[in-house]
Amino acid sequence: MKLLRVDLTRGEGKFEELANPLAGGRYLTSQLIKNEVPPRCNPLGEENKLILAGGPLAGRGVSSAGRLSIGCKSPLTGGIKEANAGGTAGDALARTGLRAVVLEGRAPEWQVLVINNEDVKFLPATTYLGLGNYELARRLYADFGRDYALITIGQAGEQQLYAAGVAVTDVYGRPSRLAARGGVGAVMGSKRLKAILIPRKVGPVPEPARKEAFAATRLAFNKLVAGSDRIKTLTEYGTPETMGLTNALGALPTLNFRQGTFAGVEAIGGDAVYRLIEERGGEGKHSERCMDSCVIRCSTVIPGPDGKEIVAPLEYETLCLMGSNLGIADLDAIARWNYWCNDWGLDTIDIGAALAVMAEAGRAAFGDAASFTALLEEIPQNTLTGRLLGMGAGYCGRVLGVERVPTVKNQAISGYDPRGVKGTGITYITSPMGADHTAGLTVFAPVDHHQAAGQKELSRQMQVGRAAYDALGLCAFLMSATAAHPQKVVDILNAIYNTRLPAGYLNKLGLEVLQTELEFNRQAGMKGEDEGLPQFMRKEKLPPYNLTWDITEEELAGIFGA
Template sequence: MSDKIFRVNMTELTVSVEEVPQNWAGLGGRGLTSTIVAAEVPPTCHPLGPNNKLVFAPGLLSGTVAANSGRLSAGAKSPLTGTIKEANAGGTSAQLLARCGCKALIIEGQAKADSWYSLAVTPAGVAISEEKELIGKGNYEVVQTLSKRFESKRGVITIGPAGEMKMEAANISVMDPDGNLRSNGRGGLGAVMGSKRVKFISVDPQGGKVTIADPEAFKQANRAFAKALVDNPVSQTLGTYGTNVLVNVINEAGGLPTRNFTSGQFEGHDKISGETMHDLIEERGGVVKHNCHAGCVIQCSQIYNDANKQYKTSGFEYESIWALGADCCVEDLDDIAEADRLMDDLGIDSIETSVAMGVAMEAGVLPFGDGPGVCRILREEVAKGTALGRIIGNGAGSVGRAFGVTRVPVVKNQAIPAYDPRTVKGMAITYATTPMGADHTAGYAVATNILNVGGSVDPLSKDGQVELSRNLQIATAAIDSTGMCLFIAFAALDDPNCLPRLIDLINARFGINLTGDDVTNLGKTILKTERAFNQAAGFNNADDRLPEFFYNEPLPPHNLVVDFTGEEIDSFWNF
């Protein structure tokens, strides 16, 4: 059985299963979502109108036993940024969609506003049903209810109340192997799903499997690939402390944006660090090392319990903890965990929303450090869709405009995450140039600027940063197409045995002969496709800039500013 395109038209409430056009055949994940969005979505359409399309695509290796291959890409025109957008998440659905023979699921049109629907994906295609019970419900209740409603174990892709209310920071959540939540976090794709009037999508492969062209070669390649991942020291650290190990590292480097990006170090860093969190998790009987999808050998996730040793949250990432911790000056990990859980349940991006809280604190909406206040706003304002809730739920740029704040850390209206571009200068280039709006995952220069992975480039100097970000963004666009978790990049950058084995895996899966150059070219093509969409939507080089304050306000303790000229930034695109 060859993979197909599953298409749903929500205006007509019709479905179809289509052959894969030849020029989409070699694509998966981000490569495929971006190609489809660029081909089928009018770049100037309203992101929440009927002409936008929401596309899901498992990666090229999703559905196989390849290590770390369970990421699901979602793509559309973003209501937050107005650009093309891809966001990917773990959970079980990438693998199950692939096993349905679904190369991509395209949701187009727009149902009338008086009903909500669910989609059920099986190898036979998609069925549309009206949904009433779960409308208005949080993501935890959705996955729990559906786990009971369905007889067999299925994948679930859902939006929370934020997506239903079309908030621009709304995410899409994917059920993970434990029945908890992983998110296609950034860019408001949950609002696009809400605008289509789709509450959730279930995925049931009914025993279907993906076919491997050369099973023996695949097995061998996977063994070597997994070993490269497991042996990598950064992977091991991630397994022990989670991504939150970065709090102390980035604080030490002076690049931990604090108090709405007015300092690069946070006095309370020890209270929210990965090391502190590790000990607290062990003390409370949580799980330190935990996977977000089957086949993950890095296991950077964790189960964080509350003081009563009850489950509170998982997938508790550095960027969320930084945003509520350092950027909002909240020093209590339990407040941060409570907010993280609330955001997961509402279905709203924890980076965007937490940075928005930092801007709101600068505006005087609540005091810096007020963790309970953050939770109250999430519960009483965002969840209820009050006016303040909608201002916050539309992200940091929205809060800045609402309250006339001039220090608003966004690029293309998307919040800048946990690495200050004045001190980790490679990230200045990534934030400015990625077609996604400020996104650390698009080209994680932190690796080479701070972690000395893939060599070493001085974070405090602009020398070499454009080339670094360019190489990383090209590689990332390719990796995002495989279904692989981005954290394979640490091994890929340092272990010469890693990337070739990944290519072997793809070749063995499809019976083809990709080379390393082919993969690089794929990455370049994806970036250029995305940029062309943005340009047709009206973006130009002036949008590839950081906010004014990064150029004018030196950041303690290094007291540096962003000093890239426009020409230097634009030279990123010389490839």
């Protein structure tokens, strides 16, 4: 496999042999960022790099192994960032013979980058500027044909807003799979890169070293996934079914994290989403895949009253941060906002949290969907209010003088109040990524989430596991079925690459990723005061169970010691 270095300043591409065939995903993005990006650089300056990397299992029919990692120094957190997305790009890279693309410098004019096997084309993007991701995808498909995976930014990325993400097309051509967190879209915008096209059907990936063993291990892995009860629930209901669990735990962010349960939860939870799809029919779907080889198929398609698609998918985090967190129990409103965020290229978590901060400042009203709609509509217009909202919750709070801002490392806390799911709270504090549930979610573990005992160890275990799966390009949802069987993954790697990786390889891999990222953050100057939960969460009790945060930063020191 190869690595492609793209010098945007000079308009040159250079292919290099990848020294380590197992390197990919978050492992590769974080290693390259640590080794090649000055830790104190301006994240939106020419010294920062944007790295796209697939995993070493991509393009081989392993379920949910085609995720794409996007890494850089984050303009939002000031530290290292990896955000990943499903869709078609990870598998497309592998079929093109590439493991990663390293984007360096800054183009003198806006560009579209077209990558083929041994060829890189730099094309002017003038006619595509100002377009949202959906219209951009339609235009690109019209101009280049549909046999491409698209990696794009909307208006938010062009404006270099810190809540901007990078969109990836799914198997149906929707640019709705977002690597959303940390401002990776702003970095792509700072490079003056509007879109990247990668052919989907160039050819097969190199044959595995031991074909029969690979076929057997892949089949065993996919069967394990398909047979999991948790996976079956995800297939039927998607991630919206998580609303019931977090509400029952008293950990559902509600009214800017003032309480842990939401009176309107039944109107926007998993059952409500299921019923809406059933009743409206049309283009609605309960289950859909986002990448070629996925047996989970957890994506939903939400139809409007006329049966036409509003958005796909609608995920738990969006329902939470743009629903209960804002006091909104209207699925149509949340789905419409989700579509806008996908189109403009924005993180629904940070935007939902920022809307709540604006409500705290009196610029909208909790429970009033129209007031939030009016704010959101300013983003593509590039107004001062729209830019402020698009910078995320942390910056909104500072500019508007609001103290109640739910962030860690300036990144909005996701859909699990740390006072009610304490292991995930520890992840928010100790992860190199900031308040990112994808870095180590603990809510599905069979423990008492209200008690502090054992949560540090649980968070560490989940963060190490998630980092390893990110490094391999594996969807985190696989973990409910496969985390207890690490040898299944190791066996596949050994069969493909003719290696003798030991059973503890995944633990070693995940820990190495985390330690690399923590070292970059240390060199970037991130200190202890950047790590803790916001003050209001450390002082207030969370209704209805009067939950408190009772874990000190001192207790969490050295969580990733070897």
